[in-house]
Amino acid sequence: MPDRIPLMVNVRERSVTCVGGGKVAAKRIPILVEGGAIVTIISPTLHENILSLLPEVVWEKRKLTQAETFTSDILFISTDDSLLNDELIAKAAKGQWIYAAHDAKKSDFHFPAVLEEPPVSLSIYTGGAYPAYLPKIKSILSKALHEANVHNELKILAEVRQMVLNHPSLSKEQRTELLRACATDAFLQHPEKDQLLMRWIHEKSV
Ligand SMILES: C[C@@]1(CC(=O)O)c2cc3[nH]c(cc4nc(cc5[nH]c(cc(n2)[C@H]1CCC(=O)O)[C@@](C)(CC(=O)O)[C@@H]5CCC(=O)O)C(CC(=O)O)=C4CCC(=O)O)c(CCC(=O)O)c3CC(=O)O
Numbered sequence: 001m002p003d004r005i006p007l008m009v010n011v012r013e014r015s016v017t018c019v020g021g022g023k024v025a026a027k028r029i030p031i032l033v034e035g036g037a038i039v040t041i042i043s044p045t046l047h048e049n050i051l052s053l054l055p056e057v058v059w060e061k062r063k064l065t066q067a068e069t070f071t072s073d074i075l076f077i078s079t080d081d082s083l084l085n086d087e088l089i090a091k092a093a094k095g096q097w098i099y100a101a102h103d104a105k106k107s108d109f110h111f112p113a114v115l116e117e118p119p120v121s122l123s124i125y126t127g128g129a130y131p132a133y134l135p136k137i138k139s140i141l142s143k144a145l146h147e148a149n150v151h152n153e154l155k156i157l158a159e160v161r162q163m164v165l166n167h168p169s170l171s172k173e174q175r176t177e178l179l180r181a182c183a184t185d186a187f188l189q190h191p192e193k194d195q196l197l198m199r200w201i202h203e204k205s206v
Pocket residue numbers: 027101102103104105107109110111112113114124125126127128129130131132134135
């Protein structure tokens with residue numbers, strides 16, 4: 001069984017304590033804030049890219065001299081002191097979700113790389129094997145999506161879907177069958193798609 005499963009998580013109204021406010025915090029905290037989390041950062045310094053999040057994000061400007069226990073839903077640990085990071089994990093509250101920047105194996109969740117090719121959004125995760133290789137994977141996938149004409153096909157299909165779903169004389173099963181048929185090359189590469197769709201709808205609804 002894998003020890004990581006893919007999930008989409010709702011962090012709205014979840015409380016997050018972030019210990020450390022450096023480069024990693026600057027990349028991830030905006031994602032948590034965007035998701036509606038209530039964030040407090042404890043750190044003697046704050047990366048310039050997250051200064052703009054104040055006062056929505058609370059900054060306790062101080063340095064931990066030893067590990068403390070926090071009661072927040074999530075504990076986000078990203079100091080450059082691995083010993084302190086490990087002590088914070090050891091003292092974490094029961095049931096608290098932990099993010100440990102210094103050691104992926106100790107994290108309960110991860111921030112995958114995201115490839116945005118609207119309307120498609122792909123999350124990519126290499127299991128921490130080699131994060132710096134992710135830009136290469138992104139470019140391979142982006143190229144493949146463009147070569148397969150995915151953006152144009154989805155644009156066409158989005159219109160087809162509305163037409164099929166709103167068609168009054170089709171049953172639920174007929175709609176499902178039609179939506180599946182239109183997502184194949186037989187439809188998408190047909191030179192007269194509009195006529196073909198009309199014909200299919202007509203054949204089904206008589
Ligand atoms: C597990 C994870 C965190 C999580 O849990 O979410 C994690 C962990 C670690 N990264 C480390 C280093 C680097 N990470 C990057 C870059 C990225 N890292 C990202 C994600 C993740 N990194 C998650 C796993 C994702 C997966 O595996 O698929 C991306 C997507 C998001 C982002 O960071 O923005 C972004 C992709 C680039 C892009 O898409 O553009 C670079 C290159 C650079 O900065 O340009 C370096 C320096 C080079 C190197 O060291 O390889 C270290 C070692 C620290 C040390 O030893 O000092 C650890 C800790 C460990 O491995 O335990």
